[in-house]
Amino acid sequence: MNNSAYLKIRRTRKLAHARANSVPRDLMNALNVVQWLDGETLGSGNVASGRGFSATMRDYESMWGRSTVVTDARVAHDRAGESLFDRRPWYHATCSAMIINPTARKMLLTLHHKYHTWQQFGGHPDGEQAPILTAHREALEESGLSDLKFFPTPIDVDIHDAECPLGCSNKHIDVCFAATTTSLEARVSPESDALRWVTIEEAAEMDATDRVLLLGLLSFGLAGIQV
Numbered sequence: 001m002n003n004s005a006y007l008k009i010r011r012t013r014k015l016a017h018a019r020a021n022s023v024p025r026d027l028m029n030a031l032n033v034v035q036w037l038d039g040e041t042l043g044s045g046n047v048a049s050g051r052g053f054s055a056t057m058r059d060y061e062s063m064w065g066r067s068t069v070v071t072d073a074r075v076a077h078d079r080a081g082e083s084l085f086d087r088r089p090w091y092h093a094t095c096s097a098m099i100i101n102p103t104a105r106k107m108l109l110t111l112h113h114k115y116h117t118w119q120q121f122g123g124h125p126d127g128e129q130a131p132i133l134t135a136h137r138e139a140l141e142e143s144g145l146s147d148l149k150f151f152p153t154p155i156d157v158d159i160h161d162a163e164c165p166l167g168c169s170n171k172h173i174d175v176c177f178a179a180t181t182t183s184l185e186a187r188v189s190p191e192s193d194a195l196r197w198v199t200i201e202e203a204a205e206m207d208a209t210d211r212v213l214l215l216g217l218l219s220f221g222l223a224g225i226q227v
């Protein structure tokens with residue numbers, strides 16, 4: 001592994017450990033018995049499993065602690081209302097999923113058709129107001145993996161620059177979930193130029209961002225896998 005990839009992994013491992021250490025011990029114990037939601041439940045649009053944006057933000061902070069990013073996301077939601085879930089406001093929501101295969105200790109990255117970077121799967125809600133349902137739809141459409149199971153609480157909320165459409169400057173509020181599969185048989189959709197199953201080390205070599213590495217580390221951690 002080259003030096004910059006090694007340093008990148010070291011940095012993101014520290015972040016992942018800091019994030020995991022922020023979870024109260026009793027909650028961490030409870031997480032061991034949390035059921036991952038299966039795709040069938042999510043795909044049916046089950047309201048109980050598809051919590052709305054505000055409830056999802058509460059879930060996130062209950063698990064990971066207070067977050068200034070979530071505060072900013074709430075302000076954007078208060079201002080935009082339901083239009084947070086379409087593409088019009090300067091700040092608008094996207095939802096994503098980091099798919100891992102715990103047995104293979106690999107995560108599935110997509111070479112994004114528009115941005116030409118290796119990322120987790122994700123996209124715009126286009127009106128859907130339950131982030132986990134959007135994350136599931138996007139992950140299913142873009143990977144073809146039908147056995148996905150989702151951890152019900154997001155693993156990350158991130159606000160970053162975006163171009164929607166290309167050339168226009170705006171901000172994405174991305175809510176990311178962890179998902180597992182037992183398969184390695186993903187298929188490429190029109191949204192991707194390629195898909196690749198990779199270890200954390202291979203992702204760092206491919207110059208995946210710190211956030212992508214962090215999402216991978218957190219997803220493996222929640223699945224009880226040390227990588």
Ligand SMILES: [Zn+2]
Pocket residue numbers: 087092124162163164172
């Ligand atoms: Zn957008």
